[in-house]
Amino acid sequence: MSDADPDDATTDRAAGALLGLACGDALGRPVEFETPASIQAEHGRVTEMLGHGTHGQPAGTVTDDTEMALCIARSLVARDGFDPDDVAERFVAWLDAGPFDVGLMTRDAIDELRDGTPPGEAGQAVWERRSEGSNAGNGSLMRCAPHALAYHLDGRLVEVSRESSAITHADPRCAWGCAALNIVLSGLVAGDDPALAANGVVLSINEGDAVREVVAGIKRAVEGDGGPDPEDLSASGYVLDTLETGLYHGLTAPDAETAIVRAVNMGDDADTVGAVTGAVAGARFGASALPERWLEAIDEADELRSLAGELLALEPARP
Numbered sequence: 001m002s003d004a005d006p007d008d009a010t011t012d013r014a015a016g017a018l019l020g021l022a023c024g025d026a027l028g029r030p031v032e033f034e035t036p037a038s039i040q041a042e043h044g045r046v047t048e049m050l051g052h053g054t055h056g057q058p059a060g061t062v063t064d065d066t067e068m069a070l071c072i073a074r075s076l077v078a079r080d081g082f083d084p085d086d087v088a089e090r091f092v093a094w095l096d097a098g099p100f101d102v103g104l105m106t107r108d109a110i111d112e113l114r115d116g117t118p119p120g121e122a123g124q125a126v127w128e129r130r131s132e133g134s135n136a137g138n139g140s141l142m143r144c145a146p147h148a149l150a151y152h153l154d155g156r157l158v159e160v161s162r163e164s165s166a167i168t169h170a171d172p173r174c175a176w177g178c179a180a181l182n183i184v185l186s187g188l189v190a191g192d193d194p195a196l197a198a199n200g201v202v203l204s205i206n207e208g209d210a211v212r213e214v215v216a217g218i219k220r221a222v223e224g225d226g227g228p229d230p231e232d233l234s235a236s237g238y239v240l241d242t243l244e245t246g247l248y249h250g251l252t253a254p255d256a257e258t259a260i261v262r263a264v265n266m267g268d269d270a271d272t273v274g275a276v277t278g279a280v281a282g283a284r285f286g287a288s289a290l291p292e293r294w295l296e297a298i299d300e301a302d303e304l305r306s307l308a309g310e311l312l313a314l315e316p317a318r319p
Contacts, residue, residue, distance in 0.1 A: 006312050012286035013189045014149050015308040018069065020256060020282020021145055022304055023294045024274030025065040028264040029101075030054055032063075032271045039267050047261050049297040055100050060297025063101040065275040067094060068143035070300065072164065073307040076150045081316030082160045084119035088167060101271075103139040103237075105130070109168035120163070123170035136173045138242040140165035142272045144178040145279045148185035149311035156316070157182055158204060169239075176211040177239045179204075181276065184215070184247060188283035189312075194251040195222040197284075214240055218247045235268035245273050250280025256289045 006014070030053025031039050031046055039046060051059040071090040079086050095102060095110045105126055112122035127135050144161055151157035161182045162175040169175070180201045187197030198219040202212060217228050228248055234241040245263065253259035256278075263277035264270050282290060287305065295301045 009286070010189060010191065011309055011312060012288050013191070013283050014152075014312045015287035015305045016256070016282030016285060016290065017145050017149060017185055017189060017279050018073070018282070018304040018308045019287045019290055019295060019298075019301060020260070020278035020280070021069060021142075021275045022062050022066045022278070022298050022300060023282070023290055024260045024263060024276070024278025025062045025142075025271045026060050026298055027260060027294065028270030028272070028274030029057065029061060029063050030059075031264065031267055032269065034267040034270070036265060036267050039265055045261070046264055047257075049294060057100065060294075060299065062298060062300060063271050064099055064103065064106070064139075065142040065272055066300060066304075067099060068106075069146055070303070070307075072143055073146035073304075073311060076146055076314065076316075077307060077310045080314065081150065082147065082164060084163060084167060087164065088113045088119040088122070091167070103137060105135070105137050106139045106168045113167075119167045123166045123168045126168070127170040136171040136239050137169065137237050138174075138177075138239045138269065138272050138276070140167075140169035140174050141177050141181060141239050141242055142275050144182055145185055146307070146311055147178075148182040148283075149189065149308060150314045150316055151182075152186045152189055152312065154316060157186060171239070173210055174239045176205060177243045180211045180215055181243060181247070181279075184251075185279060185283045188280065194284060195219055198222060198247070198251060210240055211243070214244045215247065218244065218251055222251050233266070235263070235266035235270060235273045237269045237272065242269065242273055242276055246276030246280055249277040250284060253281060256281040256285040257291050 030050040032054040049059040108126045158179040161179040165175040165178040201215040233245045249259045259281035264274040
């Protein structure tokens, strides 16, 4: 192994980011759209992979969160970096295969791509047609983690994260939300402590006040100086709610399992909040800290682990 090669701990944290995403996604899928009270009444506390429930799938089944992250990860490896045209083609093929779960903005943008709209314009076209309150969902945030691995040592991480988001979600809150999450993930994979990883966002983004405010709140919580009250966190599909809640649970929980369980049992958009939390907690604690019983239930686990290593070893080509 050369001096530039990642060490075992870094590789474990990189795999944790993708596997944690899948764990949170699959654990949350059966209770998506439920309330904490209905989850408590039916399941007590969700700590195991459940079958049936929302979308009626077998235990361990992932949703569009993981499937679209896989599209991006496969593209990054195949194209030696971010190629929006290739990502767009993979998104179209994925949707044409008939996934059981797909967000409204995502579907509309992929329809634009299928009709020939360039990747840099598809998400913008959809965004401009939608009114405030339905135009800043978490559908790009849920899938963006592979970029944090491929560009973990590359100054283009912010640019790539924003451009990738805009393929389907062009709202600045979505684009900067992806950049913010990926900066945190990149720092955690590198071995930074949670406070330092969160502070990297404040130092790295030059616009997007809403995102800076959210992550500054997370930084305060990690440092023990106030921060959000857990009772005030939201598991809605609004991108900044998902970002704040995922970062809070992922950066403050004592271990990866606790982080993901806390997020999923909030209900509402449980799979995506679980996926974002899982990516953060997995990058923080490593794949080796994720429950083996969860990983054994996820069919995509081996590929995600392999892709994480390949992404970490990439030296993305310049355009």
